[in-house]
Amino acid sequence: MGWVADAGGLDVEEFVEGGESQKRRTRVSAPDEWLREARADVLFEATSLSVADGQPAIDHIRAALECGAHAITANKGPVVHAYRELSQLAAAKGKKFLFESTVMDGVPIFSLFRDNLPTVELRGFRGILNSTTNVILGGMEVGLSFEESLKKAQQMGVAETDSSHDIDGWDAAAKVAALVTVLMGVPVRLEEIEREGIGRLTGENVRASRAAGQRYKLICRAQRDGARVRASVRPEQVPLSDPMAWVEGTSSIIYFDTDVFPGLAITENNPGLEATAYGMLADFVKAVESDVAGR
Amino acid sequence: MGWVADAGGLDVEEFVEGGESQKRRTRVSAPDEWLREARADVLFEATSLSVADGQPAIDHIRAALECGAHAITANKGPVVHAYRELSQLAAAKGKKFLFESTVMDGVPIFSLFRDNLPTVELRGFRGILNSTTNVILGGMEVGLSFEESLKKAQQMGVAETDSSHDIDGWDAAAKVAALVTVLMGVPVRLEEIEREGIGRLTGENVRASRAAGQRYKLICRAQRDGARVRASVRPEQVPLSDPMAWVEGTSSIIYFDTDVFPGLAITENNPGLEATAYGMLADFVKAVESDVAGR
Numbered sequence: 159m160g161w162v163a164d165a166g167g168l169d170v171e172e173f174v175e176g177g178e179s180q181k182r183r184t185r186v187s188a189p190d191e192w193l194r195e196a197r198a199d200v201l202f203e204a205t206s207l208s209v210a211d212g213q214p215a216i217d218h219i220r221a222a223l224e225c226g227a228h229a230i231t232a233n234k235g236p237v238v239h240a241y242r243e244l245s246q247l248a249a250a251k252g253k254k255f256l257f258e259s260t261v262m263d264g265v266p267i268f269s270l271f272r273d274n275l276p277t278v279e280l281r282g283f284r285g286i287l288n289s290t291t292n293v294i295l296g297g298m299e300v301g302l303s304f305e306e307s308l309k310k311a312q313q314m315g316v317a318e319t320d321s322s323h324d325i326d327g328w329d330a331a332a333k334v335a336a337l338v339t340v341l342m343g344v345p346v347r348l349e350e351i352e353r354e355g356i357g358r359l360t361g362e363n364v365r366a367s368r369a370a371g372q373r374y375k376l377i378c379r380a381q382r383d384g385a386r387v388r389a390s391v392r393p394e395q396v397p398l399s400d401p402m403a404w405v406e407g408t409s410s411i412i413y414f415d416t417d418v419f420p421g422l423a424i425t426e427n428n429p430g431l432e433a434t435a436y437g438m439l440a441d442f443v444k445a446v447e448s449d450v451a452g453r
Numbered sequence: 454m455g456w457v458a459d460a461g462g463l464d465v466e467e468f469v470e471g472g473e474s475q476k477r478r479t480r481v482s483a484p485d486e487w488l489r490e491a492r493a494d495v496l497f498e499a500t501s502l503s504v505a506d507g508q509p510a511i512d513h514i515r516a517a518l519e520c521g522a523h524a525i526t527a528n529k530g531p532v533v534h535a536y537r538e539l540s541q542l543a544a545a546k547g548k549k550f551l552f553e554s555t556v557m558d559g560v561p562i563f564s565l566f567r568d569n570l571p572t573v574e575l576r577g578f579r580g581i582l583n584s585t586t587n588v589i590l591g592g593m594e595v596g597l598s599f600e601e602s603l604k605k606a607q608q609m610g611v612a613e614t615d616s617s618h619d620i621d622g623w624d625a626a627a628k629v630a631a632l633v634t635v636l637m638g639v640p641v642r643l644e645e646i647e648r649e650g651i652g653r654l655t656g657e658n659v660r661a662s663r664a665a666g667q668r669y670k671l672i673c674r675a676q677r678d679g680a681r682v683r684a685s686v687r688p689e690q691v692p693l694s695d696p697m698a699w700v701e702g703t704s705s706i707i708y709f710d711t712d713v714f715p716g717l718a719i720t721e722n723n724p725g726l727e728a729t730a731y732g733m734l735a736d737f738v739k740a741v742e743s744d745v746a747g748r
């Protein structure tokens with residue numbers, strides 16, 4: 159479709175009807191041109207995730223920072239594939255590259271470590287970070303086959319039509335890579351994360367585990383190992399005495415193992431769609447505050 | 454014992470031995486005089502809690518702020534009894550009044566809301582915030598009487614010789630009052646918090662509950678009710694399907710009910726003594742950063 163810019167802003171309804179703001183518009187062909195024409199202060203980047211290379215989101219964010227705009231994204235790709243480049247570019251331009259919505263919706267994970275846990279060393283973490291697989295496993299537990307549970311999750315709007323991204327563990331692995339790269343300071347490539355999805359599990363597997371006092375969950379793990387970090391995403395049978403077993407539906411949980419706090423956990427129960435949008439709003443407030451404070 | 458000040462700092466070992474730094478010392482009689490002589494930049498206030506009136510901690514903090522020093526405390530009293538006065542004084546002096554260590558050791562609860570959850574409204578919370586009672590209830594569950602379990606907790610160094618402050622729910626109530634006052638913006642007096650301790654429970658009560666699939670926990674609750682906040686501290690029987698039931702020993706948990714995140718929980722597992730000290734260190738870093746940034 160291309161890009162339309164107006165530094166005075168666009169009235170969407172009037173624009174669609176071909177009114178005054180359509181006449182004022184400038185059609186541009188690339189994000190950098192668009193950013194200059196629109197004189198944007200902030201770019202909200204929310205294209206869909208390309209897990210393989212993080213594009214076109216990386217180009218959009220690079221262009222925004224080059225044009226002197228803050229870049230806020232809900233897209234894991236730029237964090238997984240270009241965190242160092244984009245944060246260095248942001249620092250050089252005196253702008254912010256923020257991405258709180260990429261993990262656990264908008265729950266402040268990255269900003270908690272950045273702002274409120276000074277000097278703390280993160281040794282590792284474990285958690286449940288993908289909703290779609292958690293909903294599917296829950297359906298299998300109460301009697302559905304894998305296919306039936308997937309279909310139900312799609313009807314509920316939790317799972318996408320092509321859910322392989324979630325089912326094969328790519329979404330969870332991208333979140334692990336983002337957390338390891340940013341919070342543990344060790345850039346990790348997606349291929350380095352041991353990854354097994356839930357596609358091989360049958361309803362019988364899941365129900366037998368439940369009957370034996372355990373629950374199948376797609377568990378994310380990361381642990382320092384010398385200068386490296388070992389990370390994995392795979393189905394595990396979690397005993398009912400572990401709070402992770404009780405994380406159901408679209409809820410999520412993460413346990414941080416740090417030097418000061420050996421078990422610091424954050425749980426998000428039943429988030430709404432606005433939680434992801436909120437993460438971008440909170441990033442926006444941070445960016446504006448940094449402008450005001452001149453930092 | 455009184456106060457000893459030296460703007461050049463005191464070498465503790467040499468001081469105790471009556472060396473050079475003892476000769477340089479100035480003996481002063483009150484905190485404000487001491488703060489001026491020492492030319493302190495920061496006061497770490499860690500006197501023991503007087504739940505009734507918050508003294509002498511309030512006087513110390515007031516004196517520090519008046520002298521242009523940041524005031525950092527691990528003492529709930531000043532937050533419960535003088536939050537508004539002390540924060541206004543700090544703002545007027547361009548200094549910080551910080552108290553992260555008062556609730557859940559040094560886990561960043563106050564700073565999470567202050568720095569990273571802009572525009573979010575806290576509607577209420579529930580949690581387990583007192584370690585001593587949790588350890589005692591755990592001992593009763595596995596066969597001890599109340600008195601035996603208390604004695605064991607005292608031998609472990611978890612409970613104090615006079616543990617009535619914890620057992621009667623005063624410590625938990627002070628934490629609730631601090632959270633409600635600061636995070637919900639509604640000053641609440643300790644007497645307004647419905648409070649029942651664990652002293653009436655017998656080992657039989659606790660074990661019967663466990664056998665019936667529940668666990669007694671001293672639960673803190675707060676909920677908005679119009680312009681007011683209703684708050685309570687009392688023993689409740691928590692079903693095993695609730696993650697609160699699995700918070701054992703010196704661990705703690707808090708669930709926040711907010712407009713954006715209906716169930717945001719933070720759990721601290723098995724903190725060490727250094728966790729409380731860490732909270733004061735993190736506050737110190739915040740205070741120094743604010744000096745550097747001129748905020």
